[in-house]
Amino acid sequence: MTSTSRDGLNIVMATSEAVPYAKTGGLADMVGALTIELTKLGHHVTLLMPGYGGRASRESCQPAMRFSVPMNGKLLDVTVEEEREPAIGVSPRLRVLFVRYDPYFDRPGLYQQDHRDYPDNLERFVLFCRAVLEIVRRLIETRGEKVDVLHLHDWQTALCAVYLKTLPHEYKGLDQSKVLLTLHNMGYQGTFPGEEFVKTGLPSSVFSPSDLEFYGLVNCLKGGIIFSDAVSTVSPTYAKEIMTAEYGCGLEGVLASRADGVKGITNGIDVAAWNPESDPYLPVQYGVADLSGKQTCKRALQREFGLANCDAPLLAAIGRLTFQKGFDLLIDVIPELLSLDTQIVVLGTGDHHLEQQLSATQAKYPDRIGLHLGFDEQMAHRVEAGADMVIMPSRYEPCGLSQLYSLRYGTVPIVRRTGGLADTVVPFRPSTVKSGQATGFHFIDASADALLSALLLALHVYEERQTWRSLIHAGMKTDLSWSRSAKLYVDLYRCLQRERREN
Secondary structure, eight states: OOOOOTTOOEEEEEOSOBTTTBOSSHHHHHHHHHHHHHHHTTOEEEEEEEOOTTOTTGGGEEEEEEEEEEETTEEEEEEEEEESSOTTOOOTTEEEEEEEOHHHHOSSSSSEETTEEOTTHHHHHHHHHHHHHHHHHHHHHTSOOOOOEEEEEHHHHHHHHHHHHHOGGGSTTGGGOEEEEEESOTTOOOEEEGGGGGGGOOOGGGSSTTTTEETTEEEHHHHHHHHSSEEEESOHHHHHHTTSHHHHTTOHHHHHTOTTOOEEOOOOOOTTTSOTTTOTTSSSOOBTTBOHHHHHHHHHHHHHTTOOOSOSOEEEEESOBSTTTTHHHHHHHHHHHHTTSOEEEEEEOBOHHHHHHHHHHHHHOTTTEEEEESOOHHHHHHHHHHOSEEEEOOSOOSSOSHHHHHHHTTOEEEEESSHHHHHHOOBOOHHHHHTTOOOBEEEOSSSHHHHHHHHHHHHHHHTSHHHHHHHHHHHHTSOOSHHHHHHHHHHHHHHHHHHHHHO
């Protein structure tokens, strides 16, 4: 990867998870898809991840580097492994490297076990961040490669920006590399007790309110926001929302203080993996030109979840069962929905209390409610194909993916008007219906009443078959690919490059 096309950039993508290697949420989907799309656009990408235990690809890796990382007064020996034929996609412009240190990363979970964070998460990702920068330094100094952009994701990699700017003498040669930090969810900031700051190895002066200190805590995300050259997030609306007290999670002032603001770029999806015309997980495939297969998928989904074989509207909810996702609002309206002759399928896992409530409700209505506690990727495809509508009542949603999959599969989304949900679902209105642009339904307040009102409207429109079909067609014809979004990231990378040359 020492040579590039004339206009190609060299990008290092540092992340704590990426499909197909490790996943807890949308971060993994975004990084995996963006990485591949960037290589298709002619850019070179080095994907850096922790070498978690249980990776199916571990046997296909070979040692690429070995070095020591300072940690708590000791030197920890790290091995960097390179995947011979990347499972994410084979391309001469792609390289996948894993930072392997088994005492930290060979564990059952990525960040936690039994719903509890690992107590040494700070040390784990300090090690990863310092390893990332050492790898970049070696690529530049030893292999003669240039690194145009170091693209970081969330708090787990945010400290890379801090080390780079506060310890430049340790990372010589990286001064020409620009740093972009993408915020996927402001609710997760990587905060730790102040007394643990010493574990970062940073100068004590950095533990101040103007830098990493946050009400006595170490805040990794705050440091990344302050020290990165640019900050982005995963939808334009979320970029605006996080500037407010309601959504900024305490860092709205830090974000607002950036003169260049926060760039919002909406996520796309992998349209090859999520394609009802070729999806191998469906009982039958279908497309916008012939929707008959969708009805077959609905019948199959009813059988799979033990629901009555009937024409009742089938509503679905997929995702983490959390307060943020608004599943408590859904639980509140289930009795009303069932009184209207509907069926409901829920797929997900999360908060134990919400899981119990859903289980108890499903036990009362076994032929009306289908429930799978856990996550199953193949089942998610079948639910998207078989449902008539998908419900996403999120209190906040940086981007969201389920609504994008739903649009692709002709399943009409009912969403709260927030973040990426507001950006990607065109609400049902007389004007949008007339223009053929409407793809779903919005509601504003994070309340059960507002959700129910939107659902009642959707159920009413469902009976108007021609109008409903227009919603399906508009959704399925929406461009949801990563192509457009990846080009916007490239524009941002190039803007950073111009700033470097001007300075």
